[in-house]
Amino acid sequence: MRGVVALAVGVGMLAACSGGDETSGETDPTTPPAVTQTAVTTGPGSAEPSTTQSLTTVPDTTTSSTAEATTTSTVPPPAEHRIGVRIGENGGEFYDRTTGETWVPRGFNHWQWDLHRGYLMDRTFRAGDNGLEQAKVDLAEMASYGYDAVRIWVTACFEEAPGCMVDERGEVRPEYIANVAEYLEAAKANDIVVMFTVDDIIGPGRYDLGTAPLCCDEWGGFNLLDLTAGGIADQQRFWTDLIEGLMAVGAPMDAIWAYELRNEQFFEEQQPPLSTGGVVTAANGSTYDLDDPVQRKQMLDEGLVHWARTLSDTIHDLDPTALVTVGYFPSGQGPEAVGYDQRLVDPGPLAEAGVVDFIDYRTYPGLDSGGWDWMWTNSFLGDHVDDTAILLGETGAFHSAYDTIDEAITAYTDFIADACRTGLDGWLGWVWDNQDTYTETWSAVDEGYAIAEALSPAQFPDPCEPPPPATGNLAYNRPATASLFEDTEEFSAPPRSAVDGSEATWWTAPDSGPQWIEIDLERVSSVERIVMITELGADTPLTVDVELLGDDGAVLATHRFETSEAAPRLDLEHRFDPPVPDVRRVRATTYRDAWIIWHEIEVYGAFAE
CATH class of the missing domain: 3.20.20.80 (Glycosidases)
Known part of the structure; x- marks a missing residue:
């Protein structure tokens, strides 16, 4: 080890x-x-x-x-x-x-x-x-x-x-x-x-x-x-x-x-x-x-x-x-x-x-x-x-x-x-x-x-098919893409680091906004809540537009976060009431006059039957 x-x-x-x-x-x-x-x-x-x-x-x-x-x-x-x-x-x-x-x-x-x-x-x-x-x-x-x-x-x-x-x-x-x-x-x-x-x-x-x-x-x-x-x-x-x-x-x-x-x-x-x-x-x-x-x-x-x-x-x-x-x-x-x-x-x-x-x-x-x-x-x-x-x-x-x-x-x-x-x-x-x-x-x-x-065979019978997330986070470990990410010989912060379940890693776009990240839930889902975890080292205004997208790319629902609060950890959360059905992808576009960083983006709800 x-x-x-x-x-x-x-x-x-x-x-x-x-x-x-x-x-x-x-x-x-x-x-x-x-x-x-x-x-x-x-x-x-x-x-x-x-x-x-x-x-x-x-x-x-x-x-x-x-x-x-x-x-x-x-x-x-x-x-x-x-x-x-x-x-x-x-x-x-x-x-x-x-x-x-x-x-x-x-x-x-x-x-x-x-x-x-x-x-x-x-x-x-x-x-x-x-x-x-x-x-x-x-x-x-x-x-x-x-x-x-x-x-x-x-x-x-x-x-x-x-x-x-x-x-x-x-x-x-x-x-x-x-x-x-x-x-x-x-x-x-x-x-x-x-x-x-x-x-x-x-x-x-x-x-x-x-x-x-x-x-x-x-x-x-x-x-x-x-x-x-x-x-x-x-x-x-x-x-x-x-x-x-x-x-x-x-x-x-x-x-x-x-x-x-x-x-x-x-x-x-x-x-x-x-x-x-x-x-x-x-x-x-x-x-x-x-x-x-x-x-x-x-x-x-x-x-x-x-x-x-x-x-x-x-x-x-x-x-x-x-x-x-x-x-x-x-x-x-x-x-x-x-x-x-x-x-x-x-x-x-x-x-x-x-x-x-x-x-x-x-x-x-x-x-x-x-x-x-x-x-x-x-x-x-x-x-x-x-x-x-x-x-x-x-x-x-x-x-x-x-x-x-x-x-x-x-x-x-x-x-x-x-x-x-x-x-x-x-x-x-x-x-x-x-x-x-x-x-x-x-x-x-x-x-x-x-x-x-x-992890027992009774609960996890096919090791190639994980059970539903124990946390309920539908975004965990799902494919993620982004407009830009930091990637050097010394450090890499790809978009997948924003959905790996760990706050010790992160996605970074080494430029000012707007920059986007998109998560493919891989299955049509009903989305109830979104949580985004970041940090703000200075009182720089932050705006985030969240879009819930259908299988065909149509926008099914949106929400805007706005804050200028400096904090070593900042949790943004929104609950969709009622839950939004038929969601396949979640896109977040961030506007900020500084580098953009997201430690975790979590999506809660249920996969469609």
């Missing part, structure tokens, strides 16, 4: 890079046995391998390559996973292998929150005092509403917090693995499947054996983890420990929906070698001149595919029918991105190569400069809906954007419907229960489980 989980991202790795405790580089006695690997080496931009190297490696600090890993295990193979992916009539989709039916994930991200030394982390699986029993209660509650999927951090425990997956000797705690297995048993008993996700791989003395010697002059941050052989070897060791550990204790592996290689994958422009330039050799064996923008991008694209393919192969060698995914948020380098973001995001090469089973995309309504269309444009995934299953793996409603639970529900359902109509294949909300620890977003259990009820 952008913001919350960012508190946890990279803590163990960044601590090592800033001079924290480092390992001696000696192989840990519990390290998995040596594995035979094949590293495919290509030159920048090459479509075919230029050399092939056969390597025998031990996943410690001496690891020199990690590709095409084959792991030998004496543990019997797991049962076939219930959920698979395929190309259906409408593109990539999930399906239930036991029935052959299309399967639509609907559920929530799941945490048992803990604040330790200022970091937000999860305590569900800890050895000793943990949140496992409450998590099992949560799973039963989710199932009672008809939800079928959860996503949970399988390791989000660090900074010397008690009971984490790896102990102070660098050994995996059996109790931790047993707790993960018990969670899977509870999920399976409730007919819920589980996606395990991670940020940084936390495990000093075990999961930093490959990265510690490389950090941090030449490689740093997530560049170190994902673009170096040592970083990939550390991640191979983690996934091997987890999967073999679960299989050894008899965990119901078929309850696992997917392994997510990274909650939010990105490279870091302000970490070496991207921040320093020069010539480097990445984990795939290729050498790149980072002062050449073309080769720089090639390293990121080819390195991304190599990282994901290597880890996916490692997982599938152990658990052949499991699904593997990677998480992404809207790219700061997208075609409509606003402002600078040093996190370099582009899942396109991963989707193009097909080295993971699906893509997990996450974004939220109400906080960015545009609605769903804007955020999807910046996904770099638009060309892959037909050939790749794509999940809306995080979405929700922030208190700062939505003041009431009804506004939050309307935002949730409309956003999910937008994603569904785009071709995404299910959703997970943020979050089931914030437990009064993380309170920035509305949770599913707030106000008597209002969101859990409203």
